[in-house]
Structures are given as C-alpha cells and as structure tokens.
Amino acid sequence: MPDPSFADVVMRWYDDSARDLPWRSAEVTPWGVLVSEVMLQQTPVARVIPVWREWQQRWPAPADLAAEPAGAAVRAWGRLGYPRRALRLHGAATAIVNRHGGVVPADPAVLRQLPGIGNYTAAAVAAFAFGAEVAVLDTNVRRVYARVFDVAADAPAHITVAERRAATDRLPSSSAARYSVAVMELGALVCVTRSPRCTQCPVAARCAWRAAGMPDTGQRRAAQTYEGTDRQARGRLLAVLRESPHAVPAAALDAAWPDAAQRARALDGLVADGLVAPLDGDRFALPA
DNA sequence: AACGCGTGGGC
C-alpha cells in the first residue's frame, strides 16, 4: 500500500486537531466568512472572536451594515487595529448591495473588486464560503510549503507565478477547500514561525526543511518601532473618537497626543483616509 | 515595489 498523500495526511490531522472557530460553523453565511477574513488580516484569532460575534449579531447581512454610517463600523471595530479595514468592510457591504443585489459574490475575480479584498481574502472567501477549488495562499500555507517542499524556513516575500501554480497543483480534487483550511490550520497551530512543534506535526517525516536540520534561511523583517510614531498617534486620536458617542472638540484630541505638529499630521491623515470627519466649530467625529 | 497602516500577547 502506498503512503497516503500529503493532502490526506493534513486533512486527517485537521479532523482531529482543528479549532472550533465560530466562523467555521455550518450555519455561517458567506458574509460571515468574509467579515471574519477581513478581521483576521494581521489580527490574532483570539481578539477577533468576540468582535466577529458582535458584528454577526448586529449586521447579519451586507445590507444591514450598508444601512449604517461608516462610523458605526469604525466604532464597532473596537481595538482590532488597522481600522481602515472597518471602512473597507463598510464599503464592501455597500458595493455588494449596489452591484450584486446584496448577495456576496462567489467568484474570486469578482470578490477581488471589493474594497479590502485582495488575492488572499478573495480566495479564502471563495473556498471557505463556496467550496471553490482555488489555492488559498496566506502566510501560514506559504510557510508550510516553504518548509516541507523548499527547505526554507519561510516563504519569499512575494508570491511568484510558479509558487501559485505549485500550490494549485497540490489541491486535491473534490476536497480542495477542506484541504486549504487544513493546511492553513497546520501552519497556524504546528508549523508556526518560531519554535515549530515538529513532534506534533503529521508531515514531519516528509519535511525537507526538518530533514536538512531546520537551517535558518535568513530574511528577517526589520523590527517595527511603534512608540512615538504617527501610527501610534493615529491610534490614540481615533480611540478618543471611538469612545465618545458624539463629536468631540479639538481640545479633547489635544489631550490625547502632546506633540502638536505630529498630532496635526496624524489627524490630517485620518481625515484623508475617511476615518475622521471634521465638523463645524472645530469639532471632529467618526464619519457619517 | 517598498512602505504605511494598530494593537496586544507570548516568549
């Protein structure tokens, strides 16, 4: 009897080890999947869960969110980070209502046209909400493939045509979507960036990187400083507006960030992004 | 095609 395929081993592992995440429940709609995927862009699962539940309850369909001012989405975003995603989700809901009759499109190329939906998220929604047989290449999947097949500690910075084709070729027919979520889960739980748990890995025996002694193939990302950046300033300013049920005077923002020049630059940026609306009387609010 | 964009938890 031949060895089971890579895909079969990963899917069997998934059956035993998958987390019971709320957006994987059978009754979740494509909209619920889409919202989860956007929230999960650069934000850990544990922090997404409660906010996602709240959004599902409050805005069960795209039309429900589209009916609200964009500021409601920004406020309900809470502290997930990268709040432009909330704005884009509101924009996606609006576009789904206006261009697609309120129905989330199933075609990745169409999903890709929605604000905040890039290559990864389009593929993820198509696969996880509609069962599409498309390669879902996120950082987890790419890391697993880099290690198992390419003797590298991590994937290169940019996805090449060759990488996408290889990933597509690995999709098992008739169970592509389930396989995709399974590889992703393996990367998230076992084949993690630092200190991979190879003793728990179902494919450790066929991992090229492990066989080679897990060499450090370099390319570490530059450490990001945060303290004192415009980014932090933006976060502080927006937090004031999120936590206030109504518009606030400029003085309230002055208190949130001491450096006047940087504060002005950050506020200009927030306004330019559409995250903050300047009002009469030197007041500011979340966008209508 | 680098770069800007939040936030909080784990090691």
Next chain:
DNA sequence: TGCCCAAGCGT
C-alpha cells in the same frame, strides 16, 4: 523586559 509577531491591503 523588550522584541517579534498575527489568516494583508492599497498605493
């Protein structure tokens, strides 16, 4: 303790 990171996207 800090540093590093977490299911990317848009410009």
